[in-house]
Amino acid sequence: MQISKLISLFTLLLFFTFELIAQEETGIGNYQSGFKQEGNTFFFSNENADVRLEFCSPEILRIRSSWGRNFEENEPYMVINYDWPAIDVKAQEENDHFMISSKMLDVKVTKKPFTIIVSDKNGKVLLADDQGHFTSQNQVFAQKKLFPDEHFFGFGERMDFMDRRGKKVNLDVGRGIGRPHIVGAYNILKANYSPVPFFMSTRGYGIFLHNSYATEWDMGSSDLETYTFSAENGELDYYFMYGPDFPHILDHYTNITGKAPLMPKFGLGLQLGTYSGGTWGHEEITSTDYVVALARRFRDQGIPLDVLHLDSTWRIFGKTGGKGATTFEWRPTFVDPKAMFDSLYAMNLNMVGVHIRPRFDNGNTINLLEQAQEKGYVYPEEGKPGEFVNFFDEKSVDWWWENGAMKVASLGAMFFKTDEGSAFGRKANESDKVGPTSLEAKKLHNIFPIAYAKAPYEKFSQHNGIRGMNMTREGYAGIQRYPYIFAGDWPSEWQYFAPVIKAGLNIGLSGVGNWAHCMGGFEHAADPELYIRWCQFGMFSPVAHLFGMDHPGYKEPWNYGEEALEIFKQYDLLRYSLIPYIYSHSFEMNQRGIPIMRALVLAYQEDENVYEIADQYMFGNSMMICPVTEKGAQTRVVYLPEGNWFNYWTGEKYEGKQYISVLSPIDQMPIFIKEGGIIPMQKPPQFIGETPTERIILDIYPGKSSSFELYEDDGKSMAYQQGEYATTKVTCIEDEALVKVNIPKPTGQYQIPQRAYYLQLHLGTEPANVLVNQSDLKKLESPSGSEGSKGWYYESAQKILYINPGLGVKSEINVEIEKGN
Numbered sequence: 001m002q003i004s005k006l007i008s009l010f011t012l013l014l015f016f017t018f019e020l021i022a023q024e025e026t027g028i029g030n031y032q033s034g035f036k037q038e039g040n041t042f043f044f045s046n047e048n049a050d051v052r053l054e055f056c057s058p059e060i061l062r063i064r065s066s067w068g069r070n071f072e073e074n075e076p077y078m079v080i081n082y083d084w085p086a087i088d089v090k091a092q093e094e095n096d097h098f099m100i101s102s103k104m105l106d107v108k109v110t111k112k113p114f115t116i117i118v119s120d121k122n123g124k125v126l127l128a129d130d131q132g133h134f135t136s137q138n139q140v141f142a143q144k145k146l147f148p149d150e151h152f153f154g155f156g157e158r159m160d161f162m163d164r165r166g167k168k169v170n171l172d173v174g175r176g177i178g179r180p181h182i183v184g185a186y187n188i189l190k191a192n193y194s195p196v197p198f199f200m201s202t203r204g205y206g207i208f209l210h211n212s213y214a215t216e217w218d219m220g221s222s223d224l225e226t227y228t229f230s231a232e233n234g235e236l237d238y239y240f241m242y243g244p245d246f247p248h249i250l251d252h253y254t255n256i257t258g259k260a261p262l263m264p265k266f267g268l269g270l271q272l273g274t275y276s277g278g279t280w281g282h283e284e285i286t287s288t289d290y291v292v293a294l295a296r297r298f299r300d301q302g303i304p305l306d307v308l309h310l311d312s313t314w315r316i317f318g319k320t321g322g323k324g325a326t327t328f329e330w331r332p333t334f335v336d337p338k339a340m341f342d343s344l345y346a347m348n349l350n351m352v353g354v355h356i357r358p359r360f361d362n363g364n365t366i367n368l369l370e371q372a373q374e375k376g377y378v379y380p381e382e383g384k385p386g387e388f389v390n391f392f393d394e395k396s397v398d399w400w401w402e403n404g405a406m407k408v409a410s411l412g413a414m415f416f417k418t419d420e421g422s423a424f425g426r427k428a429n430e431s432d433k434v435g436p437t438s439l440e441a442k443k444l445h446n447i448f449p450i451a452y453a454k455a456p457y458e459k460f461s462q463h464n465g466i467r468g469m470n471m472t473r474e475g476y477a478g479i480q481r482y483p484y485i486f487a488g489d490w491p492s493e494w495q496y497f498a499p500v501i502k503a504g505l506n507i508g509l510s511g512v513g514n515w516a517h518c519m520g521g522f523e524h525a526a527d528p529e530l531y532i533r534w535c536q537f538g539m540f541s542p543v544a545h546l547f548g549m550d551h552p553g554y555k556e557p558w559n560y561g562e563e564a565l566e567i568f569k570q571y572d573l574l575r576y577s578l579i580p581y582i583y584s585h586s587f588e589m590n591q592r593g594i595p596i597m598r599a600l601v602l603a604y605q606e607d608e609n610v611y612e613i614a615d616q617y618m619f620g621n622s623m624m625i626c627p628v629t630e631k632g633a634q635t636r637v638v639y640l641p642e643g644n645w646f647n648y649w650t651g652e653k654y655e656g657k658q659y660i661s662v663l664s665p666i667d668q669m670p671i672f673i674k675e676g677g678i679i680p681m682q683k684p685p686q687f688i689g690e691t692p693t694e695r696i697i698l699d700i701y702p703g704k705s706s707s708f709e710l711y712e713d714d715g716k717s718m719a720y721q722q723g724e725y726a727t728t729k730v731t732c733i734e735d736e737a738l739v740k741v742n743i744p745k746p747t748g749q750y751q752i753p754q755r756a757y758y759l760q761l762h763l764g765t766e767p768a769n770v771l772v773n774q775s776d777l778k779k780l781e782s783p784s785g786s787e788g789s790k791g792w793y794y795e796s797a798q799k800i801l802y803i804n805p806g807l808g809v810k811s812e813i814n815v816e817i818e819k820g821n
Contacts, residue, residue: 156196171195172214194475204244254593265715266350266688269306273547318361329363341412353415421449421474484514492521513595516543576684622677676703
């Protein structure tokens with residue numbers, strides 16, 4: 001009797017357990033009815049949810065599921081393109097499935113159960129539902145089959161791994177909680193400054209989860225045959241993008257979320273941050289004099305510099321938010337801020353800005369927080385009016401600009417560093433406040449950094465009359481539009497150097513190409529060797545940014561010794577010489593979504609050797625950068641992908657698909673040039689725009705056939721968006737007998753001032769003859785002669801052919817080099 005009762009009780013318990021599971025997980029169910037097509041969108045009504053499939057293009061499919069039968073309104077922060085042109089899509093219904101086809105994809109939708117399978121036109125299955133779509137306690141999930149050849153890249157600014165196959169990741173904007181190290185910043189495994197709910201699969205597709213709530217991705221960690229992505233609330237809404245190569249997938253993703261705009265050209269020069277002489281705890285020694293003297297010293301030392309920002313201590317910390325808020329009231333030690341700005345611009349700095357945080361605060365003489373609360377221009381918090389500027393509301397933004405931002409813009413500030421975007425709805429770094437905590441706030445938490453960066457980017461662009469500039473730490477899908485982020489406050493320790501490089505590679509694989517970091521690290525004084533190695537990497541980052549709070553050193557190069565100063569200047573000058581190359585790639589990013597700092601997998605997707613390489617990367621099409629991240633290292637191992645490669649420092653040529661050990665003395669970060677590389681250069685100026693570019697130097701490493709499209713415009717205005725730019729497609733072709741270089745006249749609406757070309761080609765032997773436009777070119781006695789005189793000279797030690805064709809942009813230039821024996 002007792003046993004039968006126990007059995008009954010156990011049976012009842014099992015029943016309620018299975019009933020609870022059934023209630024907790026609700027799938028789509030079987031297809032019921034209602035299939036219809038409206039333009040490129042197809043509608044399905046199922047047992048438990050409605051589904052929409054929209055072909056945005058022949059390669060892009062948007063898939064949405066709603067268990068409430070209502071679909072959310074389109075939002076403007078993550079996605080900016082909802083208006084897709086009509087395309088040819090065919091749909092056919094069979095007994096057990098639907099087949100929907102574009103010219104690039106076939107989508108099979110089974111009826112019982114409702115599942116989606118996406119294939120290419122060769123029948124290769126790219127994406128296939130496993131459990132499919134389901135919901136549980138407001139969370140929404142999608143589970144897909146994991147194929148044996150799949151590896152996953154993206155997910156934003158991750159410092160932990162490159163390839164995410166077999167791993168889990170949680171994406172929710174924030175620095176990470178807790179300090180697990182004796183010395184150092186937060187856990188690199190938890191760092192989430194700029195997560196992006198997007199990945200690319202080596203199978204040839206990408207997924208973007210269009211949901212602003214916190215998301216979780218299990219890419220085969222729990223089950224070797226499936227992967228799952230989910231959001232804690234909201235709609236299951238995701239985009240599928242077919243490449244099959246990664247560059248095309250990035251192009252599709254940034255067509256959805258927006259392309260990175262061109263920064264002002266001078267934004268590619270050195271950017272410097274300063275605490276004005278006194279970081280936290282030393283605020284009383286800040287001064288305008290320190291800032292002016294700092295800029296003057298860069299000029300006196302001949303170290304090129306273009307952009308400067310004043311960090312936190314320019315302003316007083318207010319009565320309510322302290323360090324975590326902005327009063328817009330100058331610290332008393334800044335005696336005459338306008339005179340400071342005037343002095344900086346008189347030294348030809350192109351742009352100066354200041355650091356802010358997103359909360360209003362009351363100062364000693366300005367009570368912006370009280371005013372904003374009274375007028376309703378703050379985002380409300382539970383039981384109180386709130387402190388955050390409501391950047392989601394246009395009127396609030398206008399009031400913030402006119403009553404806060406203009407207090408510094410009117411004096412000469414031209415941009416902001418928008419810090420602490422993650423503090424909206426989360427514990428801030430600089431206070432114990434969490435801000436709003438409602439469900440709506442959780443929905444807005446991840447996109448708050450986008451709205452926060454957007455406001456000053458657009459306002460300053462209008463106020464300055466040039467392209468916008470904004471520097472921000474946090475971001476999410478779409479942050480690439482406003483226009484660059486930096487990696488955060490990682491200490492000056494070797495343990496953080498390599499993870500910062502990894503962060504830059506991962507964010508570039510996630511659609512964000514304009515990225516920076518604090519060269520030399522942020523907190524603590526670096527040892528000189530680390531400082532040098534980190535700064536070498538920094539000069540070959542998308543944005544070169546020097547900044548630290550190591551009082552009193554502040555990462556200023558002369559504070560790290562003569563050797564550090566000399567090498568810093570060497571690499572800064574090298575960067576400025578490469579501005580034509582870097583700027584041309586910025587335009588490529590604007591057009592195609594491809595970053596200049598490229599993980600090797602972006603170019604070598606089929607080579608599994610590159611999947612976990614996180615300390616080498618392509619810098620544009622032709623240069624491979626190999627930072628030295630080990631203290632004391634005089635050599636490092638480099639992987640050379642397919643093709644032939646030249647050591648930038650020695651000229652030595654190597655075959656690809658192999659590992660090599662390369663010398664790396666302290667002044668040489670290993671750099672390799674891909675065969676076929678064409679690298680446009682210039683004489684390095686002290687600041688962008690110092691003088692007109694009188695000559696473009698084409699550094700060429702001949703291959704069978706290669707080209708480079710040199711991009712030029714006015715460098716500042718938005719006119720490039722209306723087509724006011726010029727391009728020059730330089731080509732180089734090599735065969736057994738000849739090397740041919742063609743430099744056509746520029747094409748486009750922008751008129752390039754007259755300037756000359758100068759060529760330096762890396763050739764194994766001295767040529768027999770050189771012709772320009774079919775006429776023999778004179779052989780000169782020295783390379784210095786070729787710089788000023790029409791002619792050519794071969795440097796046998798370095799195996800470089802120098803050519804001055806004596807012609808400029810007004811003429812087409814055809815160079816033929818007859819090879820010698």
